[in-house]
Amino acid sequence: MILGLYNYWIVVVLMMIGLYIIIAHGNLIKKIVGLNIFQTSVFIFYISIGNVEGGTAPIWGEGITLYSNPLPHVLILTAIVVGIATTALGLALAVRLKEAYGSIEEDDIQAMDDQKTDNKHC
Amino acid sequence: MLAHLPILQVIVPLLAAPTCLILRKPSLVWLFTLLASASAFVISILLLQQVMAEGTLIYELGGWSAPWGIEYRIDKLNAFLALIISGVSTVVLLAAHTSLEKEIPQDRQTLFYILYLLSLTGMLGIVTTGDAFNVFVFLEISSLSAYALIALGKDRRALWASFQYLIMGTIGATFILIGIGLMYQMTGTLNMADLASRLPEVPQSRTLFTAYAFFIVGVCLKLALFPLHLWLPNAYAYAPSIVTAFFAATSTKVAIYLLIRFTFSVFGVEFSFSVLPLETLFLALGLLGIFVASTTAIYQNNVKHVFAYSSVAQIGYMIVGFSMATSAGLTATLLHLFNHALMKSALFLALGAVVYRIGSAELNDFRGLGRQMPLTMTAIVIGGLSLIGIPLTVGFVSKWVLVVAAIENGWWPVAALILLGSLLAVVYVWRIVETAYFKTPEPGRKPVKEAPITFLAPVWILVSANIYFGIDTRLSVEVAQAAAESLFGVSP
Amino acid sequence: MFAVVMLSGIYGLLSASFFVVMDAVDVAFTEASVGAGISTLLMLTAVAMTGRTEHVTRHKPYLAFAVVFVTGCLLIYGTLDMPYFGSPDAPSHQHVAPRYINDSMQETGMPNMVTSVLASYRGFDTFGEVTVIFTAGIGVLALLSVVRGRESDAEIETLNDSMHEQYLILRIVIKMLIPFILLYAFYVQFHGDFGPGGGFQAGVIFASAIILYVMLFGLGTARRVINQSFIQILSAIGVLIYGCVGLVSILNGGSFLDYSVLSDDALAGQHLGILLIELGVGCTVASVMIIIFFKFAERNEYIQSKNGKST
Numbered sequence A: 001m002i003l004g005l006y007n008y009w010i011v012v013v014l015m016m017i018g019l020y021i022i023i024a025h026g027n028l029i030k031k032i033v034g035l036n037i038f039q040t041s042v043f044i045f046y047i048s049i050g051n052v053e054g055g056t057a058p059i060w061g062e063g064i065t066l067y068s069n070p071l072p073h074v075l076i077l078t079a080i081v082v083g084i085a086t087t088a089l090g091l092a093l094a095v096r097l098k099e100a101y102g103s104i105e106e107d108d109i110q111a112m113d114d115q116k117t118d119n120k121h122c
Numbered sequence B: 001m002l003a004h005l006p007i008l009q010v011i012v013p014l015l016a017a018p019t020c021l022i023l024r025k026p027s028l029v030w031l032f033t034l035l036a037s038a039s040a041f042v043i044s045i046l047l048l049q050q051v052m053a054e055g056t057l058i059y060e061l062g063g064w065s066a067p068w069g070i071e072y073r074i075d076k077l078n079a080f081l082a083l084i085i086s087g088v089s090t091v092v093l094l095a096a097h098t099s100l101e102k103e104i105p106q107d108r109q110t111l112f113y114i115l116y117l118l119s120l121t122g123m124l125g126i127v128t129t130g131d132a133f134n135v136f137v138f139l140e141i142s143s144l145s146a147y148a149l150i151a152l153g154k155d156r157r158a159l160w161a162s163f164q165y166l167i168m169g170t171i172g173a174t175f176i177l178i179g180i181g182l183m184y185q186m187t188g189t190l191n192m193a194d195l196a197s198r199l200p201e202v203p204q205s206r207t208l209f210t211a212y213a214f215f216i217v218g219v220c221l222k223l224a225l226f227p228l229h230l231w232l233p234n235a236y237a238y239a240p241s242i243v244t245a246f247f248a249a250t251s252t253k254v255a256i257y258l259l260i261r262f263t264f265s266v267f268g269v270e271f272s273f274s275v276l277p278l279e280t281l282f283l284a285l286g287l288l289g290i291f292v293a294s295t296t297a298i299y300q301n302n303v304k305h306v307f308a309y310s311s312v313a314q315i316g317y318m319i320v321g322f323s324m325a326t327s328a329g330l331t332a333t334l335l336h337l338f339n340h341a342l343m344k345s346a347l348f349l350a351l352g353a354v355v356y357r358i359g360s361a362e363l364n365d366f367r368g369l370g371r372q373m374p375l376t377m378t379a380i381v382i383g384g385l386s387l388i389g390i391p392l393t394v395g396f397v398s399k400w401v402l403v404v405a406a407i408e409n410g411w412w413p414v415a416a417l418i419l420l421g422s423l424l425a426v427v428y429v430w431r432i433v434e435t436a437y438f439k440t441p442e443p444g445r446k447p448v449k450e451a452p453i454t455f456l457a458p459v460w461i462l463v464s465a466n467i468y469f470g471i472d473t474r475l476s477v478e479v480a481q482a483a484a485e486s487l488f489g490v491s492p
Numbered sequence C: 001m002f003a004v005v006m007l008s009g010i011y012g013l014l015s016a017s018f019f020v021v022m023d024a025v026d027v028a029f030t031e032a033s034v035g036a037g038i039s040t041l042l043m044l045t046a047v048a049m050t051g052r053t054e055h056v057t058r059h060k061p062y063l064a065f066a067v068v069f070v071t072g073c074l075l076i077y078g079t080l081d082m083p084y085f086g087s088p089d090a091p092s093h094q095h096v097a098p099r100y101i102n103d104s105m106q107e108t109g110m111p112n113m114v115t116s117v118l119a120s121y122r123g124f125d126t127f128g129e130v131t132v133i134f135t136a137g138i139g140v141l142a143l144l145s146v147v148r149g150r151e152s153d154a155e156i157e158t159l160n161d162s163m164h165e166q167y168l169i170l171r172i173v174i175k176m177l178i179p180f181i182l183l184y185a186f187y188v189q190f191h192g193d194f195g196p197g198g199g200f201q202a203g204v205i206f207a208s209a210i211i212l213y214v215m216l217f218g219l220g221t222a223r224r225v226i227n228q229s230f231i232q233i234l235s236a237i238g239v240l241i242y243g244c245v246g247l248v249s250i251l252n253g254g255s256f257l258d259y260s261v262l263s264d265d266a267l268a269g270q271h272l273g274i275l276l277i278e279l280g281v282g283c284t285v286a287s288v289m290i291i292i293f294f295k296f297a298e299r300n301e302y303i304q305s306k307n308g309k310s311t
Helices: A002-024 A028-050 A070-101 A106-121 B002-023 B026-054 B076-103 B106-128 B132-151 B157-187 B192-201 B205-223 B232-238 B241-266 B269-275 B278-298 B303-323 B327-358 B374-388 B394-408 B412-438 B453-471 B474-490 C002-021 C025-050 C061-079 C097-108 C113-121 C123-144 C150-191 C199-225 C228-251 C266-310
Strands: B057-060 B071-074
Touching: A002 A028, A002 B157, A002 C061, A028 A070, A028 B157, A028 C002, A028 C025, A070 A106, A070 B132, A070 B157, A070 C025, A070 C097, A070 C113, A070 C123, A070 C266, A106 B157, B002 B026, B002 B057, B002 B071, B002 B106, B002 C123, B002 C228, B026 B057, B026 B076, B026 B106, B026 B474, B071 B076, B076 B106, B076 B241, B076 B327, B076 B453, B076 B474, B106 B132, B106 B241, B106 C123, B132 B157, B132 B241, B132 C123, B157 B192, B157 B205, B157 B232, B192 B241, B205 B241, B205 B269, B205 C061, B232 B241, B232 B303, B241 B269, B241 B303, B241 B327, B241 B474, B269 B278, B278 B303, B278 B412, B303 B327, B303 B394, B303 B412, B327 B374, B327 B394, B327 B453, B327 B474, B374 B394, B374 B412, B374 B453, B394 B412, B394 B453, B394 B474, C002 C025, C025 C199, C025 C266, C097 C113, C097 C266, C113 C123, C113 C266, C123 C228, C123 C266, C150 C199, C150 C266, C199 C266, C228 C266
Parallel strands: none
Antiparallel strands: B057 B071
16 A cells, blocks of 8 residues: 555655745745745654554553654654754844845845955956 | 763863853953863863774763663764864864954854854764764754854855855755654664664665665755855855864864765665765766866955865865775875865964954955065965975875875776866965965055964964874874774674 | 745644644644744744845746755655554664653653653753754854943833833733743643653743743833843753753763762652753753844844934
C-alpha cells in the first residue's frame, strides 16, 4: 500500500510552498513567513516519524502499553525554540532595514546598493 | 578535572557569555572574554595532547551512555579543529578592544562580546559533539550570533548582508535538520558512532540517499561552496573588522568539518562516493570556485571584498582535496584548513588595523600606505604571499601537499590547474601591493600613523605563525595526517 | 500584509492541532503558544513598523519553481523507501526509544517521558536551546536598542495614555485576567513532570501576560513597573542556573548535568535537577520574550517620534 506514505507527501508539499515563498517573494516579512512555514512543516515531518498507530501521548499511565515515540517530540520542542529565535532576529533585521533604506522590498534595497557603488566608481 | 576537559571546552565560553551581561562595563567584559577564550585555547591544547597520546576520548553527558544520552567524542580531527578555532579567537580578541573603539558604539560593546563568545561556543560545540541533533542546536547558536554580529557593522549594507545570510543560513540549517530526521527515521538513533554502525545495515538506499543529499546541500550552503557562496562576500566585507577576522578563519572551516565528519565517519567513504557522483561534482565545483572567485577578486575595489572572494577560492582548494577521497587528499584539505585560518585571520586583522586608521578599506585609499603604515602593510604582503603559496610560508606547504596528492591520484591536469589558480592570486595580491607602495596618496589627505601596538602585536603573532608553520611543518602536517588516516581507519 | 500574518498565525494553530492528533501534546502546546501566539504578535508589530503594502512583482519565479520542484521530487523519491506512517515496527521506534518508554519512569521518576528525555537524557540539547534563546535576546537587544532621553518619556506617556483611555472595558478585563495567567504559568512550570508543560511553555505564558499588560497600558507605565536591566540580568541568570546545576554535578563526582549525584538518592537527585533546570529555562525564556517585545515596541516609539519631529 503506497498510500501509507500520504502523510509524508502532504508534508513535502507544505515544505515546498514555504521554500517557494522564501525564494520568489521580494518582501522581507513574507520571506520570514515562508521560512516559518518551511520550518513548521519539517516539525510536522518529525512528529509524523514519531507517531505510532494506536499509541497514546507519551505520559506514563497504568495499563497503557503503546505510546508514541517521545524522542522526536523532544527534538521538535528544541527546534521550535530555534525557529522563534530565528524569526525574532529576522524581524528585528527587517525593521532596521526599513529604517535604513526606507523599504523592505528586496529589489529596492538591491537597487539602492548598486547605485551607491556605481556612484563611487564614476 | 582532566576527565572533564571535553565538556569544559564548550562550557567555559558558554557560561562566560551570560556572566558578561552581569559585568556590564565594556573594558572589564573584554578582559573577561579574552580570559575565557584563552582558557578554551589552553583546554584545546591539552585535549589535543591527550588525544594524540591516548586516542579517542569519550565523555557521556548527564551520565547517560550513548546512544540514549548525548556523548562527546573527541578524536584527532575534533581536537585539531577546536585548537584552530579557539586559537584564532584568542589572538583576534587581543585587538578587539582597540578596534571596537572606532567601529561599535559604546553601549553595544558588551553585547558584542557576549555574541562573540556565543559564536565561539557554537563552533566549539559543533566540532566536539558526537550527536547529530546536538550539531544542529549548536549550529544555530553560532549562526544566530553570527547574523547579529554581522549586522553590527557600521555600513547599512551590513544589515542587508546579514539578512541575506540569515535566509540562506536558515534554509541550510533546515536542510540539515531534514537530513538528520531522515537518518533517524531509518536507524532509530542520533549518535554519530551509532549511526555509522547502523547505516550500512539499512537496506533501503533511496531514503538514505535523500538524507545524505539534503545534509550535503545544507552544509554546502553554510560553507559557501562556489554556486552557493553569494551571501559570503558582503557579509565579510561589511561586518566589523574583528568579526571578519574571526569568521573568515573559522566559520566555513566548521562547515567543512561537518562535511568531512558525515561523509567519512558517519556514512562511510564507500557509501558517500558511490551514491552521489561526489568525486566529479566536488572536483568540478571546487575548480570552478577557484577560478571564478579568484577572477572576481581581481576586479573588486574594496580590499575586504578582494579577500572575501579569495576565501571562496580557497574553499575551492579544500574541496578539491576532499574530492580525491584519498588519505593524502584529505590531509591536504585539513592542512589547508589550518593554514588558511592563519593567513586569513592575519590578513583581515591587518585590514582591521588599516580601517582603524583610515576608516575605509577601499583600494584607492590604500595609496601611499606602504610608507605610512610599514609594519601593517608588510604583514599584508606576507599574508598575501602566503595566499599565493610562496615557499617559506604556510600557503606553500598546503599547496605542495595538495599538488602531490593530486599527482599521486593521477590527476595531472588538476595539479596544473591548481598552480594556475595560484597565478590568479598573484594578480589580486599585486594590485594591493602596487597601490600601497607605488602610488602616491591623494594630495591633501592627512598622513596616517602606524597602527597602535594593540593591533600590531596580534597581527604579527599571526604573521609569524604563518612563517613558522611554513618552515617547521612537523606539528601541523603530523596532526593533519594522523587525523586523515584515522578517518580512513575508522570507516569501513 | 495583515492577512498574510494572520493566515500564518492560523497555520501555526492548525499545525498545533495536527500535533495533538499525532499524540504530541507537549509539542502542540508549544507550537500553539509560539506559532500562533508570540511569532504572530512579533510579525504584527514588525508589519506595523514596516508598512502594510508590498510590491506584487515576483522575481525569478521560474528559477524558484525549478529549485522547489527539484527538492520536492528528491524528497518524494526519498519517501518511497520509508516505513509507512504510524507503523509500530519502523526502525525509529526500535533502537533508542524503547528505553525511554519502558525505563524512564524507574530511572528519572517522571511520568511525562517527554520531560524526562528533554531534561535528563538529552539535557544538553536543552541547555543549547536555552542558549539559542539567550542569543536571540542579545541579538535583538544589539539590533534594536535605542538611547532614550528623559524628557521625551513624559511626552510619549501622555500620548499613550490618551490612546489607551478608549479601551476601558478591555483594560479592566485584562487587569483581572493577568493574575490568573501568571498563576497558570506557574502551574505549567511546576507541573511539567506529570502533564504536558515545562519551563519553556511556562516562560512563554508568563511573558504573554506581561506583553498583554504592555499593549493595553502603554510602554511608559510598563517601564515603571518592570525594570529593564533587571529583566536582562534575569535572562542571564536563567542560563547560569542551568550551567551551575551541571557544574555542581561535576563537583559531586558525576559528569556534566548528571543529576543523580545531586542528592544521596538518585531519583531525588533527578527530581531536584530537573526542577532546577526547568526553572532556569522558564527564567530565560520569559525574560527574553519580554526583552524582545519591549525592544520592538520601543523601536516603534522611537521611529514615530523621529518621524513626528521631521514633519
